[in-house]
Amino acid sequence: MPDLLLDVKGLETQFKTPDGIVHAVNGVSFGLKEGETLGVVGESGCGKSVTMLSVLGLIPSPPGKVVAGEAFYFGQDLLKMSKEEIRHVRGAQIAMVFQDPMTSLNPVLTVGLQLVEPLMLHLGMTRKQADARAVELLEMVGIPKAKDRLGDYPHQFSGGMRQRVMISMSLSCTPQIFIADEPTTALDVTIQAQIIDLVRRLRDELGMTIIWITHDLGVVANLAQRVMVMYGGYIIEEAPVKELYFNPSHPYTLGLLGSLPRLDEKGRHRLTSIDGVPPVLYEKPIHCPFSPRCKFAVEHCWKENPPLDDVTQGHRVACWVDTKTGRER
Amino acid sequence: MGRYIVRRLFYMMVVILVVSIITFGLMHAIPGGPFSREKALPEETIKILNERYHLDEPLWKQYVSYAYAVLIPHITTIPPSTSLQDDFLVNAQIGSVWFRWMNFGPSFKSRSRTVNDIFRDNLPISAQLGTMALIIAIAIGLPLGVLAALKQNTLWDYFGMGISILGVSVPVIVLGPIFVWVFGVALKWFPPTGWGAKPPYLFGFLPSKLGWDFFKYAIMPSVALGLGSSAVIARLTRASLLQTIREDYIRTARAKGLQERVIIMRHALKNSMIPVVTILGPLFAALVTGTFVTELMFGIPGMGKYFVTSITNRDYPVIMGTILLYAVFLVVANLIVDITYAFLDPRIRYD
Numbered sequence: 068m069p070d071l072l073l074d075v076k077g078l079e080t081q082f083k084t085p086d087g088i089v090h091a092v093n094g095v096s097f098g099l100k101e102g103e104t105l106g107v108v109g110e111s112g113c114g115k116s117v118t119m120l121s122v123l124g125l126i127p128s129p130p131g132k133v134v135a136g137e138a139f140y141f142g143q144d145l146l147k148m149s150k151e152e153i154r155h156v157r158g159a160q161i162a163m164v165f166q167d168p169m170t171s172l173n174p175v176l177t178v179g180l181q182l183v184e185p186l187m188l189h190l191g192m193t194r195k196q197a198d199a200r201a202v203e204l205l206e207m208v209g210i211p212k213a214k215d216r217l218g219d220y221p222h223q224f225s226g227g228m229r230q231r232v233m234i235s236m237s238l239s240c241t242p243q244i245f246i247a248d249e250p251t252t253a254l255d256v257t258i259q260a261q262i263i264d265l266v267r268r269l270r271d272e273l274g275m276t277i278i279w280i281t282h283d284l285g286v287v288a289n290l291a292q293r294v295m296v297m298y299g300g301y302i303i304e305e306a307p308v309k310e311l312y313f314n315p316s317h318p319y320t321l322g323l324l325g326s327l328p329r330l331d332e333k334g335r336h337r338l339t340s341i342d343g344v345p346p347v348l349y350e351k352p353i354h355c356p357f358s359p360r361c362k363f364a365v366e367h368c369w370k371e372n373p374p375l376d377d378v379t380q381g382h383r384v385a386c387w388v389d390t391k392t393g394r395e396r
Numbered sequence: 397m398g399r400y401i402v403r404r405l406f407y408m409m410v411v412i413l414v415v416s417i418i419t420f421g422l423m424h425a426i427p428g429g430p431f432s433r434e435k436a437l438p439e440e441t442i443k444i445l446n447e448r449y450h451l452d453e454p455l456w457k458q459y460v461s462y463a464y465a466v467l468i469p470h471i472t473t474i475p476p477s478t479s480l481q482d483d484f485l486v487n488a489q490i491g492s493v494w495f496r497w498m499n500f501g502p503s504f505k506s507r508s509r510t511v512n513d514i515f516r517d518n519l520p521i522s523a524q525l526g527t528m529a530l531i532i533a534i535a536i537g538l539p540l541g542v543l544a545a546l547k548q549n550t551l552w553d554y555f556g557m558g559i560s561i562l563g564v565s566v567p568v569i570v571l572g573p574i575f576v577w578v579f580g581v582a583l584k585w586f587p588p589t590g591w592g593a594k595p596p597y598l599f600g601f602l603p604s605k606l607g608w609d610f611f612k613y614a615i616m617p618s619v620a621l622g623l624g625s626s627a628v629i630a631r632l633t634r635a636s637l638l639q640t641i642r643e644d645y646i647r648t649a650r651a652k653g654l655q656e657r658v659i660i661m662r663h664a665l666k667n668s669m670i671p672v673v674t675i676l677g678p679l680f681a682a683l684v685t686g687t688f689v690t691e692l693m694f695g696i697p698g699m700g701k702y703f704v705t706s707i708t709n710r711d712y713p714v715i716m717g718t719i720l721l722y723a724v725f726l727v728v729a730n731l732i733v734d735i736t737y738a739f740l741d742p743r744i745r746y747d
């Protein structure tokens with residue numbers, strides 16, 4: 068196995084709520100190779116954000132808690148780091164951009180100040196150096212008249228511009244890993260395309276490793292080399308992007324794809340709906356979490372939760388049934 | 397911003413005008429008059445008195461002459477006399493010409509004083525007491541609220557919020573005598589009664605010397621008066637800060653790797669102060685106008701006594717004067733709050 072930049076093993080995260088303990092992430096394991104772009108897809112509430120936030124120690128606690136797992140980054144377990152140690156990783160080595168650009172910037176601080184903060188903190192720049200660098204960063208993400216805009220407040224920027232600011236902010240210390248949590252969901256389509264082009268350009272320029280969380284399978288097809296499908300806090304399928312599109316093996320993935328998208332047509336696919344809604348798990352299911360919605364479910368699916376196993380080299384699936392034949396493998 | 401303030405000042409004048417009309421009407425609607433006594437005065441005497449103070453005239457005429465005396469500047473070459481009818485709040489001399497403004501009239505009850513005397517001698521003391529109480533309320537309430545929020549659901553939190561519940565539920569009327577007895581009489585840390593500052597006051601209301609002589613009198617009553625408000629501030633600060641640290645931009649700040657201290661001080665506090673500042677205006681007004689009981693408990697010669705007794709005494713000029721003053725105070729406090737907003741929140745622009 069090639070050396071992994073980030074190696075997550077058996078990650079489990081739970082939330083204490085008045086209704087009971089929510090099992091948001093249930094033993095997730097995945098690796099991230101240097102330079103690759105990993106796509107993470109799945110319906111709302113299936114644990115994509117919580118997985119990434121857990122790795123960075125950003126789960127709000129209370130009510131959340133990472134109860135098990137390891138996340139190795141350069142031989143160090145991020146989950147066992149002290150608050151002080153992980154602080155030096157965040158922003159500097161692993162940066163994250165969030166779903167909603169409208170609320171992710173502090174409304175009462177200037178964009179300039181928010182931009183220079185990580186520069187001064189992690190790179191030890193003076194305010195003057197940091198200001199100059201901030202202008203470069205804003206120009207890099209395509210904000211016109213960047214110099215005049217440092218003193219502006221977030222509300223003076225449009226949604227797309229704010230997401231550009233967020234991206235430039237998270238890339239400011241040239242992190243090893245860039246985690247983008249649905250960065251375009253809140254934006255309109257043309258702006259989405261611009262942001263995705265921007266990230267692709269920056270990736271090629273800076274050689275970043277990216278985790279891209281999205282609802283948009285078209286984006287994943289365009290951007291990622293490998294895709295991970297999540298359901299109910301589990302990874303249920305993981306494969307190189309072409310393999311996943313041409314040879315989806317989990318009923319849930321099949322449902323997501325609706326029909327096979329044609330990569331050659333650059334078809335853009337939103338998640339098609341599957342009957343029912345993803346579960347909020349108040350206890351770990353003994354059966355496959357997808358079986359209540361699954362057309363292929365057989366008796367075995369209700370008795371035991373399938374492990375994530377290789378079907379072919381690099382293609383892992385958690386399902387008892389072979390969806391090609393409809394029979395248990 | 398400038399235009400906004402001018403507009404607000406205009407609205408303020410309208411508000412004050414309305415308040416003055418309502419007050420004027422209401423106080424004359426209360427049965428009895430300034431010269432009603434338990435042992436009734438002879439009718440002749442009352443008639444003479446009423447004539448002397450123009451109380452026999454129709455109400456609208458009385459109101460107009462009152463408004464005239466207060467609002468219209470008096471420009472004259474005659475120097476001020478000692479007559480109670482001739483006491484103006486503003487007296488400026490330019491050459492041989494006197495510019496005199498705001499005659500609130502004599503007090504009917506304290507026969508030798510005018511409303512302006514009360515403003516000059518007693519109002520500053522109440523203002524000092526109210527201001528001190530606000531300072532104490534903030535000095536105790538803010539840190540307590542922040543601490544409780546940062547240590548949510550720990551002993552610190554329960555302790556802080558317990559104190560704050562105590563603060564709101566124990567009134568001055570209970571706290572006052574306890575303070576006087578414990579710290580004034582038993583421990584002798586502070587003089588049990590009295591007030592340290594004496595006229596003349598700086599700018600008409602600030603104590604001319606801010607030393608121990610002032611604070612030894614001021615501390616006990618200010619704490620007694622401010623404690624309830626500090627509890628209000630603490631609870632609001634806690635709630636507001638707890639909400640703020642759940643915001644997305646705080647998560648962004650964490651994701652940048654900022655120190656917890658910077659996250660709280662720079663990213664959370666300013667945002668969470670916005671609702672707290674909102675109540676500071678009314679709170680300050682309530683403190684300055686609500687000094688009556690505290691002044692009574694600690695024997696402070698403030699204005700609360702005049703404010704309250706003027707109504708039972710039907711001391712019309714004092715009622716009007718004090719209520720108008722408090723009204724001005726309230727609207728100004730709210731204006732200051734609104735201006736402070738603009739500094740806290742860049743999204744707010746007035747124009």
Ligand SMILES: Nc1ncnc2c1ncn2[C@@H]1O[C@H](COP(=O)(O)OP(=O)(O)OP(=O)(O)O)[C@@H](O)[C@H]1O
Pocket residue numbers: 082083084089090091109110111112113114115116117118127130131249346347348
């Ligand atoms: N603060 C929280 N308190 C309680 N439960 C939470 C909290 N945050 C997340 N969860 C639960 O964790 C589960 C996974 O949530 P997560 O945000 O990871 O979903 P997601 O896959 O990112 O969805 P989306 O596409 O909507 O962002 C959900 O069932 C959610 O209810």
Ligand SMILES: [Mg+2]
Pocket residue numbers: 115116117166248249
């Ligand atoms: Mg999410």
